Ligand code: 5RP
């Protein structure tokens with residue numbers, strides 16, 4: 001299944017990744033950001049329906065100069081104490097969230113349309129792919145409508161969120177380490193879609209389905225084979 005998923009990602013297709021029964025218990029739609037299209041955005045918005053986010057490797061985040069949102073809030077709390085009181089120290093399934101800043105490409109209009117969001121995401125991936133991270137502010141403005149996520153250093157070796165799953169997958173594919181992820185929601189209950197239903201969606205749409213454990217195992221094998 002992992003080979004099938006890597007092949008699909010290299011072809012610019014969506015793959016589904018369920019994290020873990022001991023974590024969020026969510027299946028995210030994932031796509032490599034360098035292949036992001038308005039059609040992907042439409043599918044993700046309609047069929048996944050969660051928060052559309054763009055995970056970046058720690059290396060790309062450093063090169064762009066983007067911190068975790070919590071670090072920004074910590075520094076800003078000197079002037080705005082409420083930001084310090086909001087510290088996310090009680091996430092029920094994790095020690096830390098991956099949230100960073102939000103951005104729009106400077107040539108977007110409102111930033112929220114499928115065209116604008118897909119363009120913002122793809123252009124950010126291409127900026128990283130071309131090693132032009134130092135020109136981030138020339139082409140992007142913040143805040144915006146695309147939520148950036150910062151992967152942990154060493155990604156799945158240190159955190160097992162979808163953020164890190166995305167970066168492990170792009171690394172194994174040899175792709176730019178920028179991705180898109182979005183939780184699959186159940187339109188009837190309003191809860192995260194149950195795994196049996198996300199698996200059924202994968203089957204019906206011919207998409208690869210992976211568990212977080214499979215991604216981590218494959219990544220260890222990838223490291224061993226280097
Ligand atoms: C942003 C989230 C999602 O769960 C997303 O999958 C990234 O987070 P994580 O790395 O914690 O899984 O919180 O919508």
Ligand code: CA
Nearest residue numbers: 046047049187
């Ligand atoms: Ca829907």
Ligand code: CA
Nearest residue numbers: 024097098161
């Ligand atoms: Ca999360």
Ligand code: ZN
Nearest residue numbers: 024026161162
């Ligand atoms: Zn997640």
Ligand code: ZN
Nearest residue numbers: 024026050183
């Ligand atoms: Zn989530």
